[in-house]
Amino acid sequence: MSIPERRARERAQRHQLIVTAARELAETEGWEAVTTRRLADRIEYSQPVLYSHFAGKDAIVAAVAVVGFAELAAALEAAGRSAGLAGAARAYVAFAEANPALYDAMFSLATDLPFGGPDAPEALRAAFGQLLGALAPLAGDRDAETFTEVGWSALHGLVTLTRGGRLRPDLAEQRLTILVDQLSRS
Structure with a gap:
């Protein structure tokens, strides 16, 4: 597997991790609890990593x-x-x-x-x-x-x-x- 293919796969996995974490957090605590800060903490990536995948909360909601x-x-x-x-x-x-x-x-x-x-x-x-x-x-x-x-x-x-x-x-x-x-x- 080439480096670009591996990076694309890892990016797709991070994307899915963010979507899954947002959904789980919303189901347990409500959508008000879904913030980029909480998601970043939950998936153990920085907020800029989240913003490299999604423009903001509305985009995360749309993906969910x-x-x-x-x-x-x-x-x-x-x-x-x-x-x-x-x-x-x-x-x-x-x-x-x-x-x-x-x-x-x-x-x-x-x-x-x-x-x-x-x-x-x-x-x-x-x-x-x-x-x-x-x-x-x-x-x-x-x-x-x-x-x-x-x-x-x-x-x-x-x-x-x-x-x-x-x-x-x-x-x-x-x-x-x-x-x-x-x-x-x-």
Whole structure:
């Protein structure tokens, strides 16, 4: 292996170490605890090393979000193969419940990630593609991507309102069933 190849590999490993450390810190202490100083201490590199990988916290959040979209796509793919929209909806909600800080990075915190266009990162397109695969067959004569955006919005709304304590917790399954039934009607 050449020196440039080794340096590139080490840089990629540092990049992943920063992303992993940020995610772990956010999941245990919240995104407020994720600072370049804390990350530098945690990964045992200086703050300038972090800044050689990321412009700042927003860029770190965006990198964590991209990882989250890849994981969400995989969870939706695994669920969708066997259980259609109902399985995908349950997988989406379970993913959000199991990864609250990651979900915040994906949907609530400021990032410059482009959504809904050809310049969106592959992981974002893959996650949307999985939702599209579950919802497009139900769109009827409506635009499948717009129908998917509406279904995604409804799922996100249920997740957000539930996490915020705004909905009755004992009716979560019933709400999800109603949503799936409504989306399934042509």
